[in-house]
Amino acid sequence: MIDFRYHLVSLISVFLALAVGIILGAGPLQNAIGDQLTDQVEALRVERTALRDSLSEAEAARDEQSAYALAAGAELVDGSLEDVRVAVVDVDGVSGTREAEVVAQLEAAGARVVAQSSMTGAWTSAGDAVLRGTVADGQRGRLDGVVEGDATTAQVLGSVLGVALTEADAEGSESRSTRAVELYQLLSQVGLIESRFAPSAPAEAVLLLSAGTEAEDVAATESSEVPEDVDAVGAVLALQAAAGTVVVAGPTAVDGDLVADLRSDETATGVLSTVSGIEQELMRLNVPLALAAQYVGEVGQYGFEDDAAVVPPAVDLADRAGSGTDAGTDGEGS
Incomplete structure (x- = not known):
């Protein structure tokens, strides 16, 4: 013890x-x-x-x-797009400041900005599906040779916009065709397009500006499901087929935005160029350079992402095959 x-x-x-x-x-x-x-x-x-x-x-x-x-x-x-007619289209709600910055780069490159338009929410809204189908079905007959017989609504509407922006009344002409004028008026009247200023001449190149994920977030709050007839990639490809030279530019690519979706499509990367990172002043310089390269047949994807090149190649517009209007559709018989 x-x-x-x-x-x-x-x-x-x-x-x-x-x-x-x-x-x-x-x-x-x-x-x-x-x-x-x-x-x-x-x-x-x-x-x-x-x-x-x-x-x-x-x-x-x-x-x-x-x-x-x-x-x-x-x-x-400087001078990389000298006298090239460019139409600028806001796809999904790009800020006015960002668009003005990009347009300033185009003008610094010598381009003639002949149109500034915005695609409205009616392109993707579930409530406007009937409107989209009615417009597309009504214009199929006017687009023989431009759209395939089994083209989807999105593809027809993309072709309509491409023709409306780029078709001239004769080869090499700086006057828009009657069909182009009427199609643009139609898109405006039904509320698919809004204009900062309507086309003053047929564009030789089309720049599509995307707001990227900011626009996607807005769309997600309005509807959790994408309407069956909505196909952004298909519409852009159809627009490119009708217009010829098309570049899509947006902020740093994120899965689900337009630039990323196009880069993941083999057909798209073979026929049109994309530019990402345009929230940075340095990368906005790539926009006119990419348009110039695409204009002479050099397709590429430009940005800091792994699947992109940092800088477009330097090109001489004198190297382009034929006149710029050859890239698009000419005349109503196209």
Whole structure:
């Protein structure tokens, strides 16, 4: 049986250990621990300062490189689309500021922006499916040679828009065909198209601007299901077949947005170009360069993503085959 003396010895040992710890902590160990902590804090302070200086140097170098790239890019863009007629179409609610920035790049490249239009929500709304079908069925007969007999509603409407923007009344003419004028008026009257300004001449190239995931988020809040007749990729491909030179530009590509969907389609990547990252000034320089390259037959996908090239090839518009209007549809007999 353990007696009281055992407990007393244990308590004395505990208090002795505590006393020794206090004496050592307040004496010889105090300075050692304090000095060690001070050294560690000072080392961390020096490391933080070095990292801050390194970050500042990296940011300065980045800014210098960006300034150089912008200056060099501006030189490359200058005249790259000289006198080429371009129609700009907002696909899904691009901000006015972003569109103005892109248009400014086109004009800096020497392009003639002959139309600025917006596709309305009626292209994708479930409530407008009957409208889309009625318009498409009514125009199939006017588009012999442009659309296949089994073309879907989305494909017919894409072709209608392509013809409306690009068809001239005669080869090489800068006047729009009667069919182009009537088709554009139809799209406007039924509410499928809104105009910042209507076409003043047949476009030789069409730039489709997408808002990317911002527009997708808006659409998702309105409807969780995409109507069966809605096919954005099919509509764009049909527009390209009718118009010839088509480039689709949008922000950095994200799964589910228009640029990403086109890049995942083998047919699309073989016939039209895309540009991503246009929220960045540097990447907006790619828009006129991609249009110029596509205009002479150089198709590509441009951006910082793994499936894209960073910069379009430099081209000479004198290399294009024939006149620019050859890329689209000419005359009502097309």
